[in-house]
Amino acid sequence: MRKVANSIPQKEAIYQHIRKLHLPYTIIDVGFWHQISFPTVPSGRVDYASMYAPNTTIHAGGNAPNLLTDLRDIGPFVARIIADPRTLNRSVYTWSDVLTQNEIFDMMEEMSGEKIERTYMSAETIETAIATFKETLEKEPENIPARLALTMFQYFLSKAIRGDNRPEYAKYLGYLDARELYPDFEPRSFRSYLKEVLDGKAEKVYKDNEGIEQLKKWFFESGLPL
Helix, strand or coil, X not given: CCCCCCCCHHHHHXXXXXXXXXXXXXXXXXXXXXXXXXXXXXXXXXXXXCXXXXXXXXXXXXXXXXXXXXXXXXXXXXXXXXXXXXXXXXXXXXXXXXXXXXXXXXXHHHHHCCCCCCEEECHHHHHHHHHHHHHHHXXXXXXXXXXXXHHHHHHHHHHHHHCCCCHHHHHHCCCEEHHHHCCCCCCCCHHHHHHHHHCCCCCCCCCCCHHHHHHHHHHHHHCCCC
16 A cells, blocks of 8 residues: 555455454555655656656645655565564554655755756645546446546545645554664665666656556546646
């Protein structure tokens, strides 16, 4: 999973069913991956690693802090968490950084030396899009692009409007902090990941994924920015 709070109702339904059956569990939330959280720059030098390009949209003002974890650190985190008796029947969150979108864009500009032409998506646009996608799915439940788009915009709602993906909210929900559980583990920082991206050493996630390509085409045709 990529966030602390469960804006996707299906996930929460699964958790509740597990508890109803009294099954042992550990829920692990990893915030948002570094690999899908960086903006592109005008020169195009980081497009090779971006899930889609251009990626220059700030959501709902861009001032909500979000937990970030490098995809490569999830495995080591999970290996420790699931072997730890302290995490039985508990929820745990992982992170390396807590940054806002504006801070991420500023960091990319500082490190790349390029000025990003930012586009802005309002909270109202996000909420309206969610309502529209839900209407579409009521009429066309097999519409895969609409379902993927709904999921993506629910993530925007969660991280940019409600501020679900914050350490404070995680603690309020009773989550354990993996950094506090395992202080000896040093996750990769977002800044170090950006250096990899700018040095041409990063790897694109979801490459050759037909669903993602279909979604990008659908968004392009609909005129909605991401």
